[in-house]
Structures are given as structure tokens and as C-alpha cells.
Amino acid sequence: MTADTFDLIDEWGPEKIVCVSDRRTGMRGVLVIDNTARGIGKGGTRMSPDLSVAEVARLARTMTWKWAATDLFHGGAKAGIQGDPRGADKERILRAFARALANEVPREYVFGLDMGLTEADAAIFADELGDRGAAVGLPAALGGLPYDELGVTGFGVAEATDAAAARLALDLKGARIAVQGFGAVGQAAVRRYAELGAVIVAVSTAEGAVIDADGIDIQRLIELRREHGDRCVTEYGPAQPPAAALSVDADILVPAAREDVIDVDVAKTTTAALIVEGANLPTTPAARELLHERGITVVPDFIANAGGIVAAAHSMDARQSPFPVEPGAVFTMISAKLRANTDRVIEESRQRDIPPHQAAYALAQERVREAMRLRGAPMERQR
Numbered sequence: 001m002t003a004d005t006f007d008l009i010d011e012w013g014p015e016k017i018v019c020v021s022d023r024r025t026g027m028r029g030v031l032v033i034d035n036t037a038r039g040i041g042k043g044g045t046r047m048s049p050d051l052s053v054a055e056v057a058r059l060a061r062t063m064t065w066k067w068a069a070t071d072l073f074h075g076g077a078k079a080g081i082q083g084d085p086r087g088a089d090k091e092r093i094l095r096a097f098a099r100a101l102a103n104e105v106p107r108e109y110v111f112g113l114d115m116g117l118t119e120a121d122a123a124i125f126a127d128e129l130g131d132r133g134a135a136v137g138l139p140a141a142l143g144g145l146p147y148d149e150l151g152v153t154g155f156g157v158a159e160a161t162d163a164a165a166a167r168l169a170l171d172l173k174g175a176r177i178a179v180q181g182f183g184a185v186g187q188a189a190v191r192r193y194a195e196l197g198a199v200i201v202a203v204s205t206a207e208g209a210v211i212d213a214d215g216i217d218i219q220r221l222i223e224l225r226r227e228h229g230d231r232c233v234t235e236y237g238p239a240q241p242p243a244a245a246l247s248v249d250a251d252i253l254v255p256a257a258r259e260d261v262i263d264v265d266v267a268k269t270t271t272a273a274l275i276v277e278g279a280n281l282p283t284t285p286a287a288r289e290l291l292h293e294r295g296i297t298v299v300p301d302f303i304a305n306a307g308g309i310v311a312a313a314h315s316m317d318a319r320q321s322p323f324p325v326e327p328g329a330v331f332t333m334i335s336a337k338l339r340a341n342t343d344r345v346i347e348e349s350r351q352r353d354i355p356p357h358q359a360a361y362a363l364a365q366e367r368v369r370e371a372m373r374l375r376g377a378p379m380e381r382q383r
């Protein structure tokens with residue numbers, strides 16, 4: 001039985017759900033604008049074969065909290081197309097989707113990148129609506145900011161790590177760090193850790209893990225990745241199974257690959273005093289509880305990996321400007337914001353003796369609630 005779409009609505013939102021379809025291309029898609037109390041809804045656009053309205057609504061809600069936790073003035077939104085991102089008719093479907101949302105875009109929503117979409121797809125959206133402001137994530141040749149190439153998210157993860165380590169009186173210079181994942185996020189984080197003087201004792205990809213208590217030669221690993229992709233670890237050698245990176249003796253653990261990898265078993269045995277979530281949802285709820293009991297600090301994903309949304313905020317702002325976004329300004333803001341937010345969440349978590357995730361959600365919810373209150377919408381009248 002399909003749940004009623006009204007069931008998705010609670011006191012926060014969504015404010016608007018727009019389902020669209022197109023007979024000729026078979027396009028089916030949805031835009032969910034969750035909560036705009038703090039600003040226009042913003043969140044990426046994804047394409048996947050089994051996409052559902054409920055999934056897009058959940059992601060839109062996550063964006064509401066992410067923007068508020070980072071203290072940037074956008075609201076939560078997300079859009080999605082149900083379809084195969086590798087299909088031959090992708091461009092026609094994207095164009096049909098853009099046309100169907102022409103009433104909402106760009107006034108209420110701006111397309112962005114998420115699973116299944118690339119910079120080239122953002123360019124199609126902008127072209128179809130005849131408006132460069134209809135999408136962010138455009139190729140550099142159209143004035144866009146190449147987030148992954150610049151490594152904005154990984155840089156932010158490392159900045160958050162440095163701020164959290166300082167709180168624990170752990171000097172990042174000389175600290176031993178293990179990183180799971182060596183993609184856009186993991187690699188950029190490792191590069192920044194090396195600049196900050198940390199010793200990288202483990203790095204893994206889906207192909208394996210390299211471990212060296214004396215420190216991995218990061219430059220060499222980066223060069224190998226350029227040539228061999230995920231197989232850089234086996235080329236560096238000797239490689240162990242990927243999971244080995246999570247159980248090495250380290251001061252700081254950085255999951256930057258997949259969800260649910262830090263489970264109760266890892267939480268029970270890790271030697272790390274600090275875990276920084278580079279990936280989304282890498283720590284299970286049970287593991288978070290256990291880590292809190294063990295006095296191990298976890299910097300939540302939507303605090304630590306918010307570098308991408310700081311970059312997205314700059315891109316939103318620059319959509320109609322002839323001047324491309326200056327990466328230096330983005331990095332400066334990522335550093336300042338993520339350090340301040342990490343500090344604030346750890347402080348709240350300590351003062352109230354609650355896990356940092358709970359502290360971060362509470363902080364985001366307080367900000368959204370206050371914005372809703374100021375707009376004159378008492379909570380009890382929202383249902």
C-alpha cells in the first residue's frame with residue numbers, strides 16, 4: 001500500500017511537493033521544498049531508478065538541518081528524477097524535468113548536483129530554461145565552481161578535525177590519523193591533514209587498505225590514484241582488506257566513504273579519541289551511544305562535511321554575476337564556519353552531556369524554530 005503524501009508533513013514541512021511527469025519521454029520526477037523559514041530552499045538534484053517521493057522528502061529535511069547547523073540562510077529542498085542516469089535518453093528527460101518545473105525554478109528552487117547528475121547535466125538545465133541562474137554546479141567553462149576538483153568538502157573535514165582536536169587538547173601536528181575512503185572527500189582531507197602536520201597511518205579504498213605506523217607517503221599515494229584510481233592502494237602495497245583501516249592504532253578516525261561502517265564492534269575497540277564523519281551517516285546510532293559512553297568525541301557528518309554547502313552557497317550567490325566565484329574566499333569561509341560550528345557542537349554536547357549528533361540537531365532545530373517564530377507562525381497552529 002502506498003502511504004499518503006500528506007503523511008510526509010509534520011510541523012516543519014514540507015511546504016511544497018511538486019510531482020511532475022511527461023508523457024513523451026516517460027519522465028517522472030519530484031521537487032520537495034521542506035522549510036524556507038531561513039531562506040529559499042536549496043539542495044541537490046538526483047537521478048536514480050528507484051527514487052521515491054519519501055526519499056526526496058527525507059533528503060530535503062536533512063538539508064533544512066544542514067543549512068541551519070552551518071548557520072547559512074537557505075532552507076531545505078531536494079529534487080529527484082526516477083530513471084537511469086546512464087540511459088541514452090537522459091538529456092531529453094532532464095530537459096522535460098526542467099520544463100515541468102519552470103514555474104518553480106529558479107524563483108523557489110535552483111537545480112544542483114547529487115547522485116546520478118554531473119556538471120554537464122547542470123548545463124542542460126540552465127540551457128533548457130534559458131537561464132544561467134537555474135542551476136548551480138555548472139562546468140567551470142560556464143562560470144561554475146568545480147567543488148570536487150577543489151576538494152572543498154575534504155578541506156572542511158580537516159578543518160573541523162583540527163578544531164575538535166584542539167578541544168580535546170590533542171595536537172593535530174603529529175596526531176595519527178586513519179582515513180577510510182580516498183575519493184573526492186578522503187583525498188582532499190588527507191592533503192590538508194598533511195599540511196597541518198598530522199601523520200596518516202592508514203588509507204583505504206574499496207580495493208584495500210595501506211597501513212604504516214610511521215606515516216604513509218601521501219604524495220606518492222595521490223600520484224598513484226591519478227593513474228590507477230581506487231587501485232592506488234594495491235599499487236602502493238602491501239595492501240590489506242579495506243576494513244583494516246578502521247581498526248588500526250590511531251588517535252583520529254575519519255570515515256570518508258560509506259554509511260554504517262562504524263558499528264558497535266568498531267566503537268568497542270577503536271583506540272581513537274576523536275572520530276570525524278567525512279561521509280554521510282557512517283556511524284550507526286548504537287555505535288554513537290557507545291562512543292559517547294566511552295568518552296570518544298564524534299563530529300557529526302552535517303557539521304564536518306558541510307564544506308560542500310558553503311561552496312554551494314557561494315555558487316547560489318554568484319549565479320547572475322559575470323565574475324566567477326573566487327575559491328580563496330570559499331576556503332576561508334569553510335575554515336571559519338566549520339571550526340566555529342564544531343566548537344559550538346562539542347561545547348553543547350559537553351555542557352548537556354548528550355552525544356554531539358543530538359547537540360547538532362538541537363542547535364539546527366532551535367535556529368529553524370526561531371526563524372518560524374519570527375515569521376509569526378506559532379508551532380501549535382502549524383498542523
Ligand SMILES: NC(=O)c1ccc[n+]([C@@H]2O[C@H](COP(=O)([O-])OP(=O)(O)OC[C@H]3O[C@@H](n4cnc5c(N)ncnc54)[C@H](O)[C@@H]3O)[C@@H](O)[C@H]2O)c1
Binds near residue numbers: 258
Ligand atoms: N563530495 C562531496 O562534496 C561530499 C559532500 C558531503 C558528503 N559527501 C559524502 O562523503 C562520502 C564520500 O564521497 P566522495 O565524494 O568522496 O565519493 P567518491 O566516490 O569520490 O569516493 C569514495 C571513496 O570511498 C572508497 N570506498 C568505497 N567503499 C569502501 C570500503 N568498503 N572501504 C574503504 N573505502 C571504500 C572508494 O574506493 C573511494 O575511494 C559519501 O558518503 C558522500 O555522500 C561527499
